[in-house]
Structures are given as C-alpha cells and as structure tokens.
Amino acid sequence: MADISIKQEHQLPLSKAKEAAQQVADRMATEFDMATQWEGDVLSFKRSGVAGTLALREKEAQIDITLDFLFKAFAGTLKEKVERNMRKYFAEAA
Template sequence: MADINIVQQHKLTAAKAREAAQQVADKLAQEYDLACAWDGDVLRFERSGVDGSLTLGKEQAQLQIKLGFMLSAFASTIEGKIAEKMRKVFTEPV
C-alpha cells in the first residue's frame, strides 16, 4: 500500500475553500471512480483499493489517501496530478 499526503496552504473563505475542495473531489471521482461525501469540513472518498479524506482548515487543506496494492504503482503520478489540481484551485480565485 502507498500513502499520499498533500498539504496546500490557502487564503480562501470557508465557503470558497469548500468549493475548491469540491472541485478536487469532482476530478478524483471522475478520474478514479470514487464515491465522495462531506462529513462537516472533511470530504471523505473511497472505492475498492482507495480510501482517503480532504480536511479543510482555516488556512490549509490536507489530503490523505491510502492506495491499495493495484494502484500503489501509480502513486507518484496520482500524487502529482492531485497536487497540481489542489495548487490551482486553492491559490487561484474560485
């Protein structure tokens, strides 16, 4: 198994940070067929072989993903794509 941990700083309001997180979740859901659901300020997502969360803080968003054996070979590619998307949506106007 592989773990992906990404912390992205932001200066967004709570509502804008939630919109940005939803954009990340929508991309993850589309590309990796994930089911996503909000639990307060935590967006949880999963599917067979993937389990993770995107936690919103006042000035940062923290993404944690556990990849199963089959996807662990692609961990660096997945991490790069997600980090880029998070950088974009949390630092540019939503």
C-alpha cells in the first residue's frame, strides 16, 4: 500500500499528459536523485528509500509513492511538494 497517493484531474490529450508526467519525473529526478522509466503509460521511479509510479489515464493522473521507514517522517512535506508539482504540470497545462 502506498504511503502517498495523489490523483490529479487533467484535460490533456494522452500525449500532452505524458509530456507533463515527464516534467514531473524530471523535477523529481533532479530534486530527489531518482531513476525513472516508462512502461507504457506508467512511469516508475525509484531511489534508495522511495519508490513509486505515476499512471496516466484519460482525464486523470495518479501517483503512488511508497516510503521506507526513514522517509515516512517526511511524508507530509513530500506529499505537499508532489501535489504542488502535479497541479503545476497537469492542471495548469490544460
């Protein structure tokens, strides 16, 4: 079960949603030193202590993040930052 789960509605065609998801991934890779990989319409990301997916669907993007014990203390801060980035790249891009 994910420690952080966020759904963000969007009005983007799938190709534009994938571009927005890549921007979120690029930001996460830079800020949190994460490796990312696409598998169809699902972007997987991972680093020591943090792993998750960003799944694209028509009209919705969902990110699920699992944190190890040490990172759980930062769950609130991480969730706020991810929510802000999801709104920025999906909602504002519409």
